Amino acid sequence: MTAKQNQQLDLYFHALADPARRSMIQRLTRGPASVSELGKPLQMSLPAVVQHVQVLESSGLIRSEKIGRVRMCRIDVRALKAAENWLIGRRTSIEKRGDTPA
């Protein structure tokens, strides 16, 4: 793993360590959504919603583009997969060792 990939994991896991941001990721698994759609189920102000979206976007887990007056967001599946792969790699190392109780 390169230093850059390792730094990227810091950002992914930090972004995932918040229930509001995970709820946004969850919503985006159903398809692209606007910032206000992402905020709808959350009991928070629009600025707070925007801030969470920015953390997700600067981590690389989501991308956004302005379509007319609306900012639409979507997941970057490769980023989700990179975080997943790190965890799978560690777990399979343990299982290969084979002496760890479940």
Next chain:
Amino acid sequence: MTAKQNQQLDLYFHALADPARRSMIQRLTRGPASVSELGKPLQMSLPAVVQHVQVLESSGLIRSEKIGRVRMCRIDVRALKAAENWLIGRRTSIEKRGDTPA
């Protein structure tokens, strides 16, 4: 997912969002290790190492027990798997939708 499981994910992902803590997890995939062994490859003071171990332990990703004068740590594979499962669940939701570019 229960509220408690959701809070647990906050702790897991927060614990994983640091390169020193991921290096400790990486080391523990090879088997149990003492706190000082976990700190050996890291350029940091023992109190800093202990603090990282405490974050990992209070998240539930590792457990420790005192054996004689040495505190030995090991991974809780179920915790690693719970974090992994959340990511896999989201990714497979996207893939089932089938309209997302790689």
